[in-house]
Amino acid sequence: MPSSVLLHTPVLIMLFSDLLITILIFISAVAVFSILKDWDFHATTPQQYRLENRNYFISLALLVIFIFELILLPYFAYTLDSLHHIVPGAMCAAGVIQANDYGNPLLILKIVIVLLSAFWLLLHKRDVEAQDYPYIRKKYILFLLITLLALFTFALEIAYFQHISLDRPVSCCSVIFGASGHNTLPFNLDQTKLLILFGLISLLMIYGAWFKEAYLLGFTSLLFAPVAYGAIVYFYGTYIYQTPTHICPFCMLQGEYYYVGYLIWSLLLAILFFGSSNAFLKLLGAKENEKYFRLTLMLLLFLLLLLNFYPLWYRYQNGVYL
Numbered sequence: 001m002p003s004s005v006l007l008h009t010p011v012l013i014m015l016f017s018d019l020l021i022t023i024l025i026f027i028s029a030v031a032v033f034s035i036l037k038d039w040d041f042h043a044t045t046p047q048q049y050r051l052e053n054r055n056y057f058i059s060l061a062l063l064v065i066f067i068f069e070l071i072l073l074p075y076f077a078y079t080l081d082s083l084h085h086i087v088p089g090a091m092c093a094a095g096v097i098q099a100n101d102y103g104n105p106l107l108i109l110k111i112v113i114v115l116l117s118a119f120w121l122l123l124h125k126r127d128v129e130a131q132d133y134p135y136i137r138k139k140y141i142l143f144l145l146i147t148l149l150a151l152f153t154f155a156l157e158i159a160y161f162q163h164i165s166l167d168r169p170v171s172c173c174s175v176i177f178g179a180s181g182h183n184t185l186p187f188n189l190d191q192t193k194l195l196i197l198f199g200l201i202s203l204l205m206i207y208g209a210w211f212k213e214a215y216l217l218g219f220t221s222l223l224f225a226p227v228a229y230g231a232i233v234y235f236y237g238t239y240i241y242q243t244p245t246h247i248c249p250f251c252m253l254q255g256e257y258y259y260v261g262y263l264i265w266s267l268l269l270a271i272l273f274f275g276s277s278n279a280f281l282k283l284l285g286a287k288e289n290e291k292y293f294r295l296t297l298m299l300l301l302f303l304l305l306l307l308n309f310y311p312l313w314y315r316y317q318n319g320v321y322l
Helices: 009-038 046-082 093-097 103-129 136-162 191-210 214-241 260-283 290-318
Strands: none
Touching: 009 046, 009 136, 046 093, 046 103, 046 136, 093 103, 103 136, 103 260, 191 214, 191 260, 191 290, 214 260, 214 290, 260 290
């Protein structure tokens, strides 16, 4: 394995940061076991006092972890993009992440950990507001799940960077995403049906957010994420690039497209979180937060306006659609 990938500066920063986060999560997880075993809110013993202090420090630690995970998620995309100069055949991060079988699962796990950490903080907020900590066991079981995923993800990350070959060419984004003529749209849909599905799910989300239907909004948010991804990559992205043959979720992160990809994918992640938050709270018997309905609605409308700006602007400039 050539050492140049592991010694690439962004890779070193990524691995070192994730190592520190993983250590912090592991140390916190060790403390969680004593809370799950001995917690008794009504006790007035010194042990219970220590457990309450431990609970505070763990919540503070996970807040720090979540902030860093949120920062490192776009930095991971930047790291991948920085490698396309040395990985043969790669034109952007799309080729780099396909360099071995670890790339796509690693990216998905990183997104899952960010979302679960956000849900943990949401449940922790409800737990503290209730004053008698009714959700403490549920939130720490979730924390242990996050710990297991974090340990596995860090191991997977090391394996991914170790197995990037600098001798074997990878495919460019045009080949990966089917611009060469193959129909690779999600769910075997054509472009028209994909956009209709995207529009219908968006309308259901607007209905669920407006009428404060937590389960409907949560369910449609989960459906919205993959369908919106497909619509962005295979339709709206072509208008961002202004060419029908450029199909890629990563190139829009680059400066020549004003880094709009960071905004688009951040909005999609935020919609998924806020849209499913009240369903998550309701499932656990916690009180819903009406603010999350409004946030979901505003973020969704903003994303729809942003995405549809590109084909309309292209039509205005050129008189035709792609």
